[in-house]
Amino acid sequence: MALLRNADRTLDGPWEMIVTGPGACAGPADLDALAGFIPAPVPGTAAGALRASGRWSEAAPTPLHGSDIWYRTTIAGQGREILRFDGMATLGEVWLDGRLLLSSRSMFLAHEVAVDLDGTHSLVLAFRSLGQDLARPHKRGRWRPQLATPGSLRHARTTLLGFMPGWCPSVDAVGPYRAVTRRGERGRPTDIDLRTCVEDGTGILTVRLTVPDAADPPTLRCDGRGTPLTETAPGRFEGRLALPDIALWWPHTLGEPRLHAVAVESGERTFDLGRVGFRTITPLRPFAEGLSLAVNGVPVFCRGACWTPADLVGLPDDREAYAPLLRLAVEAGMTMLRVGGTMLYEAHAFHDLCDELGILVWQDLMLANFDYPTEDPGFRAALEAEIAQLLDRLQASPSLCVVGGGSEVEQQAAMLGFPETVWRAAAVEAMLHEAVSARRPDLVVVPNSPSGGDLPFSTNAGVTHYYGVGAYGRPFEDARRAEVRFASECLAFANVPEPVSLAEAGLTDPRDPAWAGGVPRDRGADWDFEDVRDHYVGALYGVDPAALRRDDPARYLTLGRAAVAEVMEATVAEWRRPASLTAGGLVWLWRDLAPGAGWGVVDVAGRPKSAWYALKRAFRPVQAVLSDEGLNGLHAHVLNETDRPLDATLALTFTAAAGKVAAKAERSLSLGPRASISLSSATLLGRFFDATVAYRFGPAAHTLAHLRLTGADGTVLAEAFHFPSGRDAVPQEIGLSADLVEEGRGVALRIASARHALAVHVALEGEGRPSDNWFHLAPGGERRLALIGTQGRPTGTVRAVNASEVVRF
Known part of the structure; x- marks a missing residue:
């Protein structure tokens, strides 16, 4: 059941922290003889506190999983209260006045304990050495993944961040990284179950909750309307409020993400239950044929990126940390962010902002690559509780639309040659379906990412991690040939930051040995993602990247930035054609985890890279793109994804190198809301013209095709370019x-x-x-x-x- 948010008081100390050897202190009493405590913000991490004290550096991160970490503060009060711990990484203990109240072995579970206060008390949190726990004997899995090490992580409920050499810095997540709060035991609603749905255009709001000491039945209110609740058991109430013609919640490119405040009135008291949105999420085809979603009955091309934490060191959970990054996602036209299984569950503020900004959220379980021991009752019980808490915590979030069973678990086993009976993550899938059916039946379940085909990574089924254009060095045409249905990961490159960010990081010369530290690679591979970028630099511009890097490093970085932008735009343009089978593309990765040329389209300082600008153009809700259809000419595609009609002028111009016009056409268009049109170059010109230089009747008459879409007020809405003979x-x-x-x-x-x-x-x-x-x-x-x-x-x-x-x- 959900909590009444904003009613708890944050237990923000002041807290202090100390690092000890593993097992050096059996309990809080042993801390009294120690010196060296430092201030420590809560919520926060040990690495964040050490960094603030000048004792920790991203350049040389101090290992923390081999130590015990202790936090302490005092708490004052009278009577019974509930202490809540929203997230402790990872082997956590809670001590009050030297008495052990709680032990937790999961970073992903919240815990509550009741305490009787009488004055001032000592509250101590201990985080025991995860490294020692992982080093003890564990049952080995059927396969050992290349992604993360050690293999015993399959038994631990902790983030893989910090354990993935090659693409993530070794930053150890330790500490109370989510809020510690307190509240009185009585006098406010508890066990709240709040749900929304839409039936024939009417919003339906249902609630079940406990209101202690309610003299009269409480009233549920939303959108200026209300209904009394019915008592179904002593102090337990439920009710259903129908809201005809309620304003629906939409992703920001399709409409307005409308939210509605919900409250419960009980006597003279009013309790704020937060805000909800009303929307439907429906699959448009069977999953095996490829994930495709409609929001409120309107098909959506889901586009965006795979999310990374706002700060790998401190793991902040407040709006101030999330807001700048999420607003950049909105500015870039992103409609979906995927929180993958290698990351961690984000805080309330992240989901609140996605609700407000109109960004769909795909949420994976924190499972990735390993052969997880789902047959073990203890592991299974912990995972079931984790799923239940996740869905309850986000029970009214309209932005949450997809819940996945994790990342590359099935793919890892299948690529190692195991049969489907081994690689199919059936236990987790069944667990997830059962929980979603009971708690959030409006969500779409994806068994694993990727999954859905004869092999889990088949591109033309279910969801795929598509790296044909990208890591596998395939030509642009492969984006169509692969028949991608939904790319929940794609287009990973070592994206070069802008010069100002490189200068701040001291990484201005790609020939410097330190440069390679910021370039991601898959563990065990004899290539890295800079090699991938270099491949497209050579293919697009006809240069030798290695020679250019040696002789003119500034030019090398410039062409690298330009090449990534070209590949991003070209691939997304292919997928957004009206005739495309592709219903979504999420770029790997949103933000860098360290300084340098990482996967992120935004660098570690939060500055956009060339890839971000390219995606901003490629993701425009009003868009014009060109596709090379060979002997069928060049095709112009215009998309109006908005809820407003579009009156515009489309111009297609073919020019020679010096700018001389070889052919030109212009046409007025009127498109309805959420409509599209495709026109061939022959239709636009009204005659034959070798627009793609496919017929080769003598020298090409042009080197550039330029498509421009102009609004009724003369504003250029979108442009597209085609280079028939290369760049x-x-x-x-x-x-x-x-x-x-x-x-x-x-x-x-x-x-x-x-x-x-x-x-x-x-x-x-x-x-x-x-x-x-x-x-x-x-x-x-x-x-x-x-x-x-x-x-x-x-x-x-x-x-x-x-x-x-x-x-x-």
Whole structure:
């Protein structure tokens, strides 16, 4: 059952902390002889407290799993209270006045204990050495994954963060990383079960709860309407409130994520039960044919990224930590974030913000790669409690839409050659279905990520981790050939941060041996994800990346940033075509876990990389894309995902290298809400033109095709580019210019180019960023960019990959 949030008081100390040897202190009494306690925020981690005290560094993280960590504070009060511990990593103990109240072996379970207070008391939390626990003899699994080590982690309910060499720093998560709170035992509702659904356009709100000492039946209120609750047992009440014509909750690109406050009135008291949203989530086809979702009956192309914690060291759980990153996701047009099984369950604030911002959440169980001992009664009971707490905690969250059984458990076993009887995670799937049916029947269950085909990683079934374009070095055409149905992971590259972030990290030269420390790799592989990026640099620009890295490292990094942006846009454009089978694509990974060229599309400092800007363009709710259909010509696709009609002008222009127009067409379009249209180049031009240079009747008449969608007010809504003969990145004079212009109450950056400009990129001096970056300009084209987070009159430079000039502004 859920808790009445915002009613508990945070037990924020002050707390202090000390690190001891494993087993050095049997209990709190042994702490009195020790010196060296430091202040420690709660919620927080030991690494975070040590970092704040100058005793811990990301550059050389101190191992903590081999030690015992102790926290202590005092608590004052009178009478019985409930102490709640929302998350203790990982082998936790709670002591009050030297008496052991609680022992926990799971980082993912919350615990409550009743205490009788009479004055001031000593509260101590102990976190015993996880390293020693993992080192003791354990039953081995049927397979040993490459992802994480040691193998005994299969028995532990702790995050794999810090245990995955090659792509995650060795930062040990230890401590009370979620809130410690207190509340009185009586006088407020408890055991709250709050649910929403939509039936024929009517929102249905149901509640079951206990209200101690209620003189009269309480009243449930929502959206200005109410209904009295019925007492079904002493102090236990339930009721159902029908809300005709309730405003529905939508992902932010499709509509407004409307939330409605819920309260219970009991006598003179009003209890805030938080906010709820009303929406439906329905699969559009059988899972075996590929996951595809509709929200409120409207098909959604789910696009976004796989989430990473806001700070790997401190594991913060407040709105201030989550909000900037989630707003970047909204700005980029992301409609879904997946919290994968290698991470950890995020705090209430994360889900509250996703509810408010209209971001769908795919939540995995914290299971990944290992052969988990689900046959062990103790492990199974702990996992069942974990699932129940998760679903109860998020029982009214409209953004939660998919719950998955973990990450790459089935894939790991299948890739090692085991038959389906071994790799199928049937026990966890059954457990999850049962819990979802009982607690959140509105959710979609995914057995594992990936899963659903004859092999769990088949691209044309269920959900897949698609790395054809990417790690496997496949050409762009593979994104269509693979018939991807839903990519719950895709497009992993060693994404290079912007120069300012590299300078802060002291990683400005890719030839420096320290550079490799920020580049992710799969353990045991003889290649890393920089090799993947380099492959596409060579394929797109016809250069030797190794030679370029040696001779011109700055140019090497520039082309690396540009190549990733090209691959991201091209792949998503393929998947968003109206005729595409693909219903979703979640990029691996949202944010870097360490400084350097990590998987993140946002770097460790929270700054967008070239990949983020590319996705922002690729994910636009009003979008125009081009697809090369070979002998059938070039096809233009226009999508209006919004709930508003679209009146626009579509222009398709073919130009030669110097900018001379070889062919041009323009057409007015009217699209209804959530509608799309596809038009061939022949239809637009009204005649034959070798738009894809497929017929090869003599030299090509053009080197660039440019599609532009313009709104009724003249605003450019979307652009797309096609390069039939490849991308010429040789620097030359292209007539690039840039200047600041007054716009509203501030300034904007106007960029223009006489000839085609490839991968135009802006570098601001000081803080701030442009609204777009790493984009193309057509010959004679112009863009106006808002400058975000700048002070005064900003300065900087504008460059293009194919421009010899460097423009200062």
